[in-house]
Amino acid sequence: MKAAVLDAPKKISAKEVPMPTVTDNTVLLRVKACGICGSDMKFYNYGDRVKKFPHILGHEVAGEVVEVGKGAGKFSVGDRLAVANEIPCKSCPSCRRGFESVCDNILGVVGVSVNGGFAEYMLMNEDLVRQGPVNRMPDNISFEEGALAEPLGCVVNGLEFANMEEGKDVLVIGTGPIGCMAISLARILGASKITAADKNPMRLDMARAFGADHYIYAENEYISEAIGVTNGKGYDVVMSACSDISAHQNAIMASAKGGFVNLFGGVAKGLPDTVSFPSNFIHYRQSAIGGSFSQTKDHHGKALKYLASGMIKTKKIITHRFALDEIEMAMEAVQNAKGLKVMLIP
Ligand SMILES: [Zn+2]
Ligand SMILES: [Zn+2]
Known part of the structure; x- marks a missing residue:
């Protein structure tokens, strides 16, 4: 089969690799679409x-089951599945408290510790089949939309963790695919005022399709401008959807009293990730700063329901499609933030 193989950091190419063998309790998926994520760029x-x-x-996977090993009867040939990444143990203290994405004994991570979806076929191993973040896709969504359930599931987790509720004002910093989905989901969840900011004018422009109330070009004093939109109150929910620590720093200063700032974007290992802020600012506002990471199978399932509702503008989110042979071009498109979501169609 053909796959895009990462041989070392910055060395990726499409090549023929052996077809994975289906053994007991495993399932073979014909990958139909796989999104490329900001985190894939960190790995790359x-x-x-x-x-x-x-x-x-590749951890934003959607495909069709083509072979089922003995003992993996919960899935059948022809099932349309969406697959996310972290495979939790379901028994450690973190899992038992519902934080499966930060499992203490993670069994594997699709596209990270086990081979992912940048390939014609992906073998779902025993752990993934038994208790991984795998959900059946609703009939009315395409495979590309199914692949979007992974990043959207992260957004579902991110907004739930930040106590998003009807009537709250929301600030989204960074209008990449995650930021645009955060705007959409915040609207669905009944946000009052939504402000979006980005320092990339092209991306800010693309985000206009997602229906925030205010769009702010993120230069110099943009955070005061964003706070000004709320007449100085600040935002009840702030999502810093980029891996830029200056965005995180600004996000904290935009919190309303009782607000929650989600430092959503992870910074690549080895790069500076220290953010400093005046503790009194947080203390005297009774604000919270948190960070959400990835998602659980439940968040992924909820994301599929939102996608099936048609309320997420998936056609505006998926801006580029590439074949496996075009992997270098695809990675370059993500690296240079050329559009929003880039899909591989293996
Ligand atoms: Zn992802
Ligand atoms: Zn666990």
Whole structure:
């Protein structure tokens, strides 16, 4: 089969690799679409969480079951599945408290410690089949939309963790695919005022399709401008949807009293990630600063329901499609933020 293989950081190419063998309790998926994520760029550039090469990236996967091993009867040939990444143990203290994405004994991570969806076929191993973040896709969504359930699931987790509720004012910093989905979901969840900011004018422009109330070009004093939109109150929910620590720093200063700032974007391992802020500012506003990471199977399932509702403008989110042979071009499109979501169609 063909796959895009990462042989070392910054060395990726499409090549023929052996077809995975279906054994007991495993399932073979014909990958129909796989999104490329900001985190894939960290793995591509630095290795980061990927420790073993050669490796096949891709954790925003949707496909069709083509072969089912003995004992994996919960799935059948022809099932349309969406797959996310972290495979939790379901028994450690973190899992038992519902924080499966930060499991203490993670069993594997699709596209990180086990081969992912940048390939014609992906073997779902025993752990993934048994208790991984795998959900059946609603009939009315396409495979590309199914692949979007992974990043959207992260947004579902991010907004739930930040106590998003009807009537709250929301600030989204960074209008990449995650930021645009955060705007959409905040609207669905009944946000009062939504402000979006980005320092990339092209991306800010693309985000206009998602229906925030205010769009702010993120230069110099943009955070005061964003706060001004709320007449100085600040935002009940702030999502810093980029891996830029200056965005995180600004996000904290935009919090309303009782607000929640989600430092959503992870910074690549090895790069400076220290953010400093005046503690009194947070104290005297009774604000909270948190960070959400990835998602659980439940968040992923909710994301599929939102996608099936048609309320997420998926056609505006997916701006680029590439074949496996075009992997270098695809990575370049993500690296240079050329559009929003880039899909591989293996
Ligand atoms: Zn992702
Ligand atoms: Zn666990």
